[in-house]
Amino acid sequence: xxxxxxxxxxxxxxxxxxxxxxxxxxxxxxxxxxxxxxxxxxxxxxxxxxxxxxxxxxxxxxxxxxxxxxxxxxxxxxxxxxxxxxxxxxxxxxxxxxxxxxxxxxxxxxxxxxxxxxxxxxxxxxxxxxxxxxxxxxxxxxxxxxxxxxxxxxxxxxxxxxxxxxxxxxxxxxxxxxxxxxxxxxxxxxxxxxxxxxxxxxxxxxxxxxxxxxxxxxxxxxxxxxxxxxxxxxxxxxxxxxxxxxxxxxxxxxxxxxxxxxxxxxxxxxxxxxxxxxxxxxxxxxxxxxxxxxxxxxxxxxxxxxxxxxxx
Ligand code: MEV
Numbered sequence: 001x002x003x004x005x006x007x008x009x010x011x012x013x014x015x016x017x018x019x020x021x022x023x024x025x026x027x028x029x030x031x032x033x034x035x036x037x038x039x040x041x042x043x044x045x046x047x048x049x050x051x052x053x054x055x056x057x058x059x060x061x062x063x064x065x066x067x068x069x070x071x072x073x074x075x076x077x078x079x080x081x082x083x084x085x086x087x088x089x090x091x092x093x094x095x096x097x098x099x100x101x102x103x104x105x106x107x108x109x110x111x112x113x114x115x116x117x118x119x120x121x122x123x124x125x126x127x128x129x130x131x132x133x134x135x136x137x138x139x140x141x142x143x144x145x146x147x148x149x150x151x152x153x154x155x156x157x158x159x160x161x162x163x164x165x166x167x168x169x170x171x172x173x174x175x176x177x178x179x180x181x182x183x184x185x186x187x188x189x190x191x192x193x194x195x196x197x198x199x200x201x202x203x204x205x206x207x208x209x210x211x212x213x214x215x216x217x218x219x220x221x222x223x224x225x226x227x228x229x230x231x232x233x234x235x236x237x238x239x240x241x242x243x244x245x246x247x248x249x250x251x252x253x254x255x256x257x258x259x260x261x262x263x264x265x266x267x268x269x270x271x272x273x274x275x276x277x278x279x280x281x282x283x284x285x286x287x288x289x290x291x292x293x294x295x296x297x298x299x300x301x302x303x304x305x306x307x308x309x310x311x312x
Contacts, residue, residue: 005115025211097269184270
C-alpha cells in the first residue's frame with residue numbers, strides 16, 4: 001500500500017439525450033475538460049472529509065454528501081484498510097448538470113485504488129460509482145459515470161458497450177451555468193411519475209423522439225452539418241420542456257443565447273436549474289453569446305471547440 005492515493009475525473013456535458021437515456025434511448029456526452037476534480041486519500045486516525053462544502057468527520061458530513069459516505073463504506077467493506085482522510089478539490093460546479101456527483105465518486109474510487117497500489121478496471125470503477133450515483137440520482141443511466149471517467153466523446157446507450165466517436169464538427173459550444181442548483185434526482189423521479197401516469201404514452205413519445213434526435217445528431221456531427229445539429233438541439237429542448245425538466249431560468253437563458261446569434265440552444269443534464277448549452281459557428285460568435293448570457297444572469301460561461309482537434 002502507498003502512503004497517499006491520487007484520483008482524477010472531469011466534468012461532463014450531455015449534448016443530446018438526457019432523461020431519455022434513462023429509458024434506454026441513446027445520448028451523446030463528452031468529458032468537459034475545462035472542469036475537473038482531484039481526490040487524495042491517506043490513512044489517518046479517524047475518517048475525515050475535507051472539501052469546499054464541508055470539513056470534518058465523515059460521519060458528521062451533511063446528507064448531501066451521503067453518496068460519498070456510501071462509497072467509502074463499500075470500499076472499506078471490500079478492502080478494510082482502516083480510517084482515511086479524504087481531500088477533494090473541484091472546479092466542477094456542484095449540482096449543475098455537469099456530473100459533479102459521478103465525478104467525485106470516480107476520483108475517490110481511483111484515489112482509493114491508487115492508495116492500495118492496485119489496478120482498477122473500468123468495469124470495477126463504474127460498479128462502485130453506480131452505487132454512489134444510486135444515492136445521488138436514484139436511477140442513474142450510467143452516462144455521467146462514463147463521461148466523467150473517460151477522455152472521449154461517446155454515443156451512450158444504457159447497458160451497451162461504450163461507443164466512442166470524434167466530435168468532428170466546425171462549431172463551438174457555449175456552456176452557461178444558471179447559478180441555480182439543478183434537481184436531477186427530483187427531475188428523474190418526476191419524469192418516471194409522468195411516464196407511469198400516462199396511459200396515452202404521450203410522455204414516452206417525447207422520450208423516443210429525443211432518442212431519435214440523438215441518432216440524427218450523431219449523423220449531423222459526422223457530416224459536419226452545424227445548422228442541422230443546431231436545429232436538433234432546438235427540437236430537443238421542446239421535448240425536454242414537455243418532460244417538465246426545463247424551467248423559467250433555463251428558458252430565458254436559452255432565448256437570450258438564440259437572440260444573441262446562437263444557432264441552437266438547450267438545457268444540459270438533469271435540468272430544473274444547472275446548465276444550458278448553445279451552438280455557434282465561430283469562437284467570436286460564441287464570445288458574443290457568452291457576454292449576453294452573463295448580462296442576463298449566467299454566473300459562469302465556458303466555450304468548448306467541437307472540432308476534431310479538441311479531443312485529438
Ligand atoms: C444527468 O446528468 C442525466 C440524466 O439523464 C440522468 C441519468 O442519465 O442518469 C438526467
